[in-house]
Amino acid sequence: MSRVDVANVTKKFGHATALDDVSITFEDGGFFALLGPSGSGKTTLLRTIAGFYFPESGTIRIGEQNVEKVPVEKRDIGMMFQNYALFPNMTVADNVGFGLRVRKVPAAEEKRRIAEALELVQLGHLADRRPSQLSGGQRQRVALARAIVTNPRVLLLDEPLSALDKTLRVDMQIELKRIQREIGITTIFVTHDQEEALTLSDRIGILKDGRIVQAGPPREVYDRPVDAFAAGFLGEANWLPEAALPGLALPGAAAGRRFATRPEMLSISAQAPGEGRNAVKGRLLQRVFAGAMATCLVDVAGTQWKLVARDRDIPELPGGGEVWLSWDPSDTLAVPA
Amino acid sequence: MADLETPAERRRLFTLLSPAYLWLTVAVFLPLSAMLFFSFLTDMPQDAPDWGVTLGNYAEFLTNPTYATLLRKSLTLAFTVTGFCILIGYPCALVLAKSIKGRSREALFLMVILPFWSNSLVRIFSWAIVLRGNGVLERAVNWLLPFDVRLNLMFTTDAVVIGLVHSYLPYVILTSYLALQAVDDDLIDAARSMGASKLTILRRILLPLSLPGLLAGAVLVFVPVVGSFMEPRILGGRMGTYYGTVIEDQFVAVYNWPLGAALSFILLAVVIAILAAASPVLKRAQT
Structure with missing residues (x-):
């Protein structure tokens, strides 16, 4: 568990500036939503924190470590993808255990931690299934278990609930919040769904054109928007x-x-x-x-x-x-x- | 699918499928049956009025050890060529599918399938020009290196392998490329986020998920290479006697069609046996 500091980060793709001098702090143990329309740079920011992209300038700190030049493999993060990205050739248990095996965790401990993680998402009974045999909500839980089983320093979620239907989404929101509280992991999540952002997070950052328009607790952003865009986008x-x-x-x-x-x-x-x-x-x-x-x-x-x-x-x-x-x-x- | 059909649907299905069945009958089943029939004859009916039915052609394979030796040689060749096609083709497909984006990918892809567009004889004779003593390759190497090099690749097994690999490489690249293309990039990103190295990603995700494509390509290479005769004959010279060339000789030089047909069916049986033995592996790769 660590705080994440992003300072003056600029990221360009060719001539297009995806992130324009972005500075933002994600507190230790907080649940932070990045909200913005498509093309606002929210996913780029998340993937830059994850380490898939390296910024042209600026610094990113996870805990006490400067990571802006560290590739994603070495950043010790957990990430959940929009389509879950479960490995179809592996069972649920093997999916969850992938990160542990990569880290050469002893077999007995690996087994114990897989069981723990699956228990946390209430899927212990499905350990031997294949992802293709699971429902959307179950896949989502497996993806979450897989992202947190290695005890990463920060959990990154890329529109994790957008593929679920509405009822299931609300259930998963509650579930996600419970698990996040239970393990107390710093969580950053990207969404374009303002209601989801308001429900889940304890801080919200609104992005537009690669800049942070406003960041703060949901109520503050909702009640005191700093500009017309923030007022119109959140609520x-x-x-x-x-x-x-x-x-x-x-x-x-x-x-x-x-x-x-x-x-x-x-x-x-x-x-x-x-x-x-x-x-x-x-x-x-x-x-x-x-x-x-x-x-x-x-x-x-x-x-x-x-x-x-x-x-x-x-x-x-x-x-x-x-x-x-x-x-x-x-x-x-x-x-x- | 057959359970729920009404008679009308079944009739329509039959009508729609009949051209395909007709084609299979005329183009595959009839010639194969004729060949199978020939393989049990003592002589071709039009050549000898006193032709009869015999198992002698198959017995010939068993009594004359040359054929078995040549079949083993051909199988070794096919395994070697398939092996090289995988070793060269899979990495090519990997780079094409996962590293290169946009227009350069199309251009490279075109270059990969270019061998398909040229006549195979032209292709083989081009290799002959490249590989022969004092040929293009040898001159190029000697121009690059200060000391004298004699390659003398022409009329060796190596030349046959080079020619065959070049001819059949596109199969492995195409099938592997399609399989790799179907692997979601998010899977790779997910594995990376969990700390997996490139090698681990290849070994535990890309390779298992693209294995059906790779194996399909390998089968597409293996089967024709076992019976190949053109490349061995032109590039192999004196070393180029293989099972396929012997079959060809029976048909075009010796005019012993029954023996050629029998040898062909023995080859077919061996290939089917090999594929059947490998099928558990192939099937596991599908899941």
Whole structure:
């Protein structure tokens, strides 16, 4: 278990800059999500930490060791791949034991540690199966057991859950979190699924165009995005049009700022709300019922706003009619344009 | 697959497959049957009116030790050529499939299959020009080295092996390349992340996973090389008498078709026996 320090790392592929002067620290034992759209450099950052790529400049430290010139074989990391990358020619036990055999661990200890790792992911009974005989979720657990069996200094996950269907994904998220806590390993994981990032991690880093836009605890990033991209990428943002700004109470107002609200901060009504709340007028486009929750799409001066609330909290509203959206002024997001 | 078919489906299947069956019958089954028939004759019917049926042609193989010796020589040649094809072809395929990307891969691939595009006789005579005493190869070596070198490769077993390896190498490269290409690069990355060296990755992942392709290529080389006669005859000269050349002689020089046919079927039986003996290994490689 070690902390990972990435400092001023730049990585280029030909003329394209994949990582542009990236500095970020991954605390010991933390669960860190790297979040960004495709092409943002999140996978490149992960693979650079893993040692598949060597940066053009900058330093990477795992624990006390500078590793930016150490190849992946010697970095002592555990990695899980998007498609699990299990060896089809080996049994589950041999897959898990691969890293141990490479390290020439004595046979008895190898056997014990394979059993332990499989027990941790609750697959002890499938040790003799082939990967082709396993379900998606089971493969995923084997891949996880294989990645942690060598007690690596850091665990790297490359979109580990994206190949699973939704129900299984939620189960695996809980499972992954439990195992990570249990062994306390520094974990860095790449995802484009913001919900997954929020659920799993205790810190999030948002990337865009090879740069870290913002890094911090999920709640902080969600509540106080540093710019429009972060606000729009993690969670959804309803942007206030220029024309609607006069008359609203906007904390943090300054020149060149844009303002937004989160869909769940809004309430909707047919009449103008009382004093002390910010309100904008709009036209109800659609109301989508989804069981416990409902979503309303409202046209506010030409921009489409979204509201999410408990269905029972939304009053009966005439479709296509005028509505008011209101929110507490302190819930306003203010970001540099 | 046959269980759930309705009669209509079965009829359609038969109609669709019939051209293939027809082709197999006309091009493979009939000639082979004719050959099998010839192999039991004393003489060809059109040459001798008093032809009869005999097992003598097969007995000839057993009584004259030359044929067995030549068959052993041919098998040794085939194993040698197959061995060299694997030793040279597999690394080539490995580099092509896993190290080289993009356009240079296509260019190299073209060069690999180029021998296929040239006429085999032209290819063999080119080798003769290269290998003969004072030939292209010898001159090149002497130009490079300060002392005098006599290679004299022409009309040796080495020349036969060189010619055959060159002719059949593409099979091993192509089949191995396809098998290696199918191995997900993530598997290699995963093994590396677990600390595996290049050799370990080759031994425990790439080789086992591409073994079916490699073995398919080896079989494709082995079978024709056992019966080869052109390369041995042209490049081997006096050393180039092999089982295949003897069969060829029976057909084109001695006009003893029945003996040639019998020798061919003995070869076929031996090759099938060897492949059958190897089949447990081949089958294990499939899983």
